[in-house]
Amino acid sequence: MADVARRAGVSVSTVSRTLRGLSTVSAPTRARVEAAARELSFAITRSASSLVTGRTGRVAVLLPDLESWFLGAALSGMAPALRDAGLELLVYSVTDVRERADFFDRLPARRNADALLVVSFALSPAERARLDDLGMPLVFVSQHAPGRPSVYVDDEDAALRGTRHLLNLGHRRIAFLQTADGTGFTWSSKSRLAGHLRALTEAGIEPDDALVLSVPDWKGNGMAAAVGRLLSLQDPPTALFTETDDLAFRLLAALRDANIPVPGRVSVMGFDDHVMAGVMGLTTLAQPAVEIGRAAVHLARSVIDNSDGTHPRHIVLPTELVPRGTTAPPPPAGL
Amino acid sequence: MADVARRAGVSVSTVSRTLRGLSTVSAPTRARVEAAARELSFAITRSASSLVTGRTGRVAVLLPDLESWFLGAALSGMAPALRDAGLELLVYSVTDVRERADFFDRLPARRNADALLVVSFALSPAERARLDDLGMPLVFVSQHAPGRPSVYVDDEDAALRGTRHLLNLGHRRIAFLQTADGTGFTWSSKSRLAGHLRALTEAGIEPDDALVLSVPDWKGNGMAAAVGRLLSLQDPPTALFTETDDLAFRLLAALRDANIPVPGRVSVMGFDDHVMAGVMGLTTLAQPAVEIGRAAVHLARSVIDNSDGTHPRHIVLPTELVPRGTTAPPPPAGL
DNA sequence: CTGAAAGCGCTTACAG
């Protein structure tokens, strides 16, 4: 910055003011400074400004992994919104227990970001308390934290509508499949199941525990076993509602391997509208992952900018039923 | 840090030395300082240390988007490797032209990261030159930059082996499908096609231009059109080799819609070993995306740590043919 | 092994 000042024949104060776009700089001076900065390919050292302003110009994102479709899409929504706000994106991917303990022990984000977006991350009460002590604005993403800035979809309502669709098609025996890997979507799991059960009750159908399955090792052979259990019931389901599209894809593969036509014999419905759902022709409930990311950034900005609490604290985004080829009326004789 | 010093009854110099793990601190002092730091939940302000050391403790990643399977996997490999090195992960996702111009104009990473990993990003010569002027260590990931630190797979060799497999199954008419969206995988495209053609030549088969297709709008209806073109050839192909798994998934969907059995009538082979490839039963060439990310970080670290150039400059990772259900010998009568 | 002091590159009152 000193170099720029020298070249432009002004003080560093003036360079600083110019570069930050303050209006108290005369037009000719501004022009000279901007020219000098450009010629020198000047880029500000954020470390230095952070040190004096107390702002880092960065937003940190805490997430359980980086390979899931949802998180990639959410990050895709965040990136341009952050760029527009002149903020940088710092990613903390905390997967295993060791990393997790380490993160909450050292709280690296503490003074290194202006806000922390906690995405799809099931915090323990202790971890939650630890973050609360941080004094750093927290935004909960894809989860509803009562009284705290959150952006999420109404999972229960979405699942309710999904199951209603199956009921409207004429299904009466509808199974609900959940993952059982504890990767931190537990609140969504519960809400989606609750919505499903509510739809059944609404329709006067007694929920049957045998039709709610947790599928261990769902990325491996777990799905085949689950299908086996369902097929060997006395009164097997004619429709299968999975908690996520990822689970539905595996289910579709297991059904194909078992030569069970979809939707001829069973209907399948997912949840997410994963990029592959369209390719697979999967009926699903779309949640706007990119939009969730974008909204999270807006919320973060308003939280950063006014600590006086006049910002909206919750953003609930809409979901949508996307009917495709894996759902149809039940076959006359059941599975 | 002053608070910690006060609580531990030492100077800030000593706190600094303790926290950085220097050996010149006596055991009892170290213990007191560490206790004080823990009690105060002290987290270092990186801005301040950056300012004096000239190191940011951060590595920036420049990538063309955040939604692709490959980039997510690569980031997954980077994250733990960076954490182990005490480095943070800064993400610059540069998708559209405006963002792109802006990035290379302002070079935000310049003084805000210790190294820049350029992932799957086709730089223009001008952009390349601009980054070269940066004075910041560059690592090219998933691309081979002659003379520059790079980590990549041998695309040509991989494609060569893929086509050999199809030839070994008895195929003689093999089409090669590429995307035509210019998202920046162009060098891989070229190399993969080159490997494919080399395998044909090796086998004494004259390459046929009609069997090399660029598929525009491949996420939409482009694939159906491409299949149509292939089907209406006088001597249609019995095997289809796609440049990426993503393309193969669309191809599989188009073939399914056209009632063409795979691999009964045509074989399909992809490239990547996308997470969904296993679920879809797709034969493909696996590239170790996670490992690529990890290796990129190792390369970055060695580049950061010794500027004297004694580090390995290239890491070439192996690919592997993964035979699954979409490839088989050609049908007796052709397509 | 430990402390006092200078300085990293900015921003921000304070003057003018």
Place this chain on the structure above:
DNA sequence: CTGAAAGCGCTTACAG
């Protein structure tokens, strides 16, 4: 509208 000076929270010679 512009400049000189102090100071943000660290690290690093330099003494002791």
